[in-house]
Structure formats: structure tokens, C-alpha cells
Amino acid sequence: MPKLHWEDFFAGQVVECGPLEVSAEEIKAFAAAFDPQPMHLDEAAACATMMGGLCASGWHTCAMMMRMVADGLVLDSSSMGATGCPEVKWLAPVRPGDRLRVRVEVLDTRPSKSRPEMGFVNARFDTLNAHGVRVMTLTSHLMFGRRPPASAADGPRAAAP
Amino acid sequence: MRYFEDMRVGERADLGSHTFTADEIKAFARRYDPQRFHVDEAAAARTHFGALCASGWHTAAVFMRHFVEAEQRDAEALRAGGETPAQAGPSPGIRDLRWPRPVYAGDTISFVREVTELRAQTTRPGWGLVVGRNTGTNQDGALVLAFFGAKFVQRRDTRDGGRS
Numbered sequence: 512m513p514k515l516h517w518e519d520f521f522a523g524q525v526v527e528c529g530p531l532e533v534s535a536e537e538i539k540a541f542a543a544a545f546d547p548q549p550m551h552l553d554e555a556a557a558c559a560t561m562m563g564g565l566c567a568s569g570w571h572t573c574a575m576m577m578r579m580v581a582d583g584l585v586l587d588s589s590s591m592g593a594t595g596c597p598e599v600k601w602l603a604p605v606r607p608g609d610r611l612r613v614r615v616e617v618l619d620t621r622p623s624k625s626r627p628e629m630g631f632v633n634a635r636f637d638t639l640n641a642h643g644v645r646v647m648t649l650t651s652h653l654m655f656g657r658r659p660p661a662s663a664a665d666g667p668r669a670a671a672p
Numbered sequence: 673m674r675y676f677e678d679m680r681v682g683e684r685a686d687l688g689s690h691t692f693t694a695d696e697i698k699a700f701a702r703r704y705d706p707q708r709f710h711v712d713e714a715a716a717a718r719t720h721f722g723a724l725c726a727s728g729w730h731t732a733a734v735f736m737r738h739f740v741e742a743e744q745r746d747a748e749a750l751r752a753g754g755e756t757p758a759q760a761g762p763s764p765g766i767r768d769l770r771w772p773r774p775v776y777a778g779d780t781i782s783f784v785r786e787v788t789e790l791r792a793q794t795t796r797p798g799w800g801l802v803v804g805r806n807t808g809t810n811q812d813g814a815l816v817l818a819f820f821g822a823k824f825v826q827r828r829d830t831r832d833g834g835r836s
Contacts, residue, residue, distance in 0.1 A: 541733075544733075544737070545733035545734065545736050545737045546733070546736045546737065546740055547737070547740055547741075547744075548740055548760050549760070550760070550762070560759060560760070560761075561759070561761050561762060561796070561799070561824065562762055568736070569762075569763055569765075570729065570732055570733045570736050571733075573729050573732070574700075574703075574704035574705070574727075574729045574733065575704070577704050577705045577727070577729050578703070578704045578705065578706075581704075581705055581706055581707060585707060586706065586707065590707055591719070591720055592707070592709070592721070592728070592771075592774075593728065593771070594770065594771065594772075595728075595768070595769045595770035595771055595819075596766075596769040597767065597768060597769075598765065598766075598767055598768075599765050599766045599767075599769060600764065600765035601762070601763060601764060601765050604762075629720075
């Protein structure tokens with residue numbers, strides 16, 4: 512059974528995920544497959560763009576954030592996916608050599624009205640570089656399975672003073 | 673790509689379609705989103721999804737490739753007419769990204785872009801901001817991806833002095 516269920520999340524909870532090193536090769540490989548613009552593909556061409564040098568596709572940053580959150584939080588959980596992201600902001604370029612990490616803050620949780628086996632966790636995901644600069648921030652509604660009734664008393668919420 | 677002045681609110685572009693194979697769904701997911709319903713058919717069959725399905729980030733990334741390829745076709749058309757295409761600017765972000773239904777292996781998703789807003793005045797001289805509603809729809813007509821994307825686009829009237 513996974514470690515984390517919907518009952519394990521609470522407003523104000525903070526989870527740190529990562530780090531992940533970004534290489535020029537990976538920036539270019541993702542861009543060649545999904546976002547073949549000069550600023551993501553080639554150092555020299557990127558210098559002539561508004562970005563002033565090679566930087567990761569914003570979708571690549573989303574994907575890297577997902578990987579860090581998967582390893583740090585989601586894979587050992589009853590995750591049922593996500594319905595979407597009300598807002599995604601790309602705040603600063605992600606450059607080759609950057610070391611990224613993700614700070615997840617739970618904003619609120621609520622049970623599903625229509626599906627008693629699951630609940631929602633609304634969270635903010637800030638992706639930061641090694642200088643502590645936020646390169647991306649997004650909010651997302653995640654879905655998690657509820658803890659099976661037999662072990663409900665083992666949850667941190669039930670054990671809290 | 674085209675210049676800011678060449679775009680109109682309400683214009684709609686079919687960006688083409690893509691059939692998601694099980695192999696590419698798993699390859700993307702192993703690298704970026706290795707949840708069981710994205711990497712393993714048998715495990716996915718036991719989840720609420722019922723079958724292997726693509727990471728939502730994969731669906732969005734494939735949309736982006738179609739979007740950029742359409743911009744490249746626009747650039748070629750400008751070059752063919754003897755004009756220098758506009759520079760592509762970055763995106764400050766997106767709003768209301770939704771994955772209303774899963775993209776299953778074998779699904780063919782058609783992508784569409786509609787311009788919803790043109791903001792001439794931005795913090796970057798020489799550039800306008802274009803906002804569009806972007807969607808992906810499967811072969812049964814069901815929406816699988818929707819978001820409002822924003823992107824800086826070079827202005828025709830300042831293209832010589834837009835960058836310093």
C-alpha cells in the first residue's frame with residue numbers, strides 16, 4: 512500500500528522535492544521533440560532572441576517539475592492524477608547547469624462529493640534554482656485515493672494532538 | 673512567425689493531429705512522470721483510468737510541437753513573400769490548463785488554436801502579447817486538453833528598434 516493518501520495532506524503542509532540538474536543536451540533534446548524554437552535549440556541562435564541565451568522550454572520545466580514531484584511525493588502515494596492547473600507562470604529562464612528544486616505547499620484539501628473513494632489536494636508548486644530564484648510557479652488540483660477504512664486510524668491526521 | 677499586427681482576435685487555426693502510441697506515452701512518462709498509469713499497461717488497467725494513458729504534460733508538449741510547426745509554416749510564407757519573419761518571444765505563462773479526459777494509447781488528438789486577446793502595450797518595447805485558447809480533442813470529439821496561452825510576438829512597427 513502506498514505511504515500517502517488524501518488524509519495525509521493538510522493546508523500549510525510544505526514538501527521539498529528535487530534537486531535536478533539541467534543540462535544543455537537535455538534542454539535541446541526536449542526542444543527538438545516538443546518545442547523547436549531557436550531559444551531552446553542552439554546556443555548561438557538563442558543569443559539573438561529575447562532570452563539572450565539557451566534556456567529550457569517552459570513545458571520542459573513543467574516536465575522536470577513533475578519528475579521531482581513524482582520522486583519526492585507522488586510515486587509513493589495513492590495519486591489519481593490531476594484535473595489541471597488554474598495558473599502556470601514562467602518567471603525566469605531555466606539555463607544549462609541550473610540545479611532545480613520544487614517547494615510544494617498545500618493550499619487546501621477537500622473530499623470529492625461525487626466519488627467517496629477520492630479527494631482533492633489544491634497545492635502551489637514553486638520551482639527554484641540554486642540561487643533561490645523562482646523560475647516557475649503553478650497551482651494544481653491533485654486527486655488522491657482515500658485511505659482504506661481499516662487503517663484510517665493510522666493516518667497522521669488522526670494521530671495529531 | 674507572423675507579426676503582432678497580422679493577428680486578429682477570433683482567428684482560428686487547425687494545428688494538425690497526432691496519434692499517441694503506447695511506446696511514446698511510456699517513454700515520456702519514464703523520463704518525466706513515471707506514475708503507474710503512464711508507464712505500465714497492466715498496472716494502468718487496475719487504476720481508475722482503466723488503461724495506459726499519457727501524462728498531461730506529454731499531451732501539452734505535443735500540442736506545443738504542433739503550435740511551433742504552425743508558426744514555422746507562417747514564417748516560411750513570409751519569407752516566400754520576401755519578408756523577414758517576426759521573432760518568436762517567450763511565454764509569461766498560461767491560465768486554466770485542464771485535462772478533462774485521459775489520452776489513451778491509440779487516441780488521435782486534434783489541436784486547435786484561437787486568438788482571444790491582443791495586447792499591444794506590454795512591458796517589453798517592440799513586442800505585443802497574444803493570448804489564445806488552445807485545445808486538444810480526441811477522435812470522438814471529446815476535449816482532452818484546454819488552456820489559455822500567452823506569448824510575446826514582435827511588432828511590425830518597431831521591428832528595427834525593438835531590441836537594443
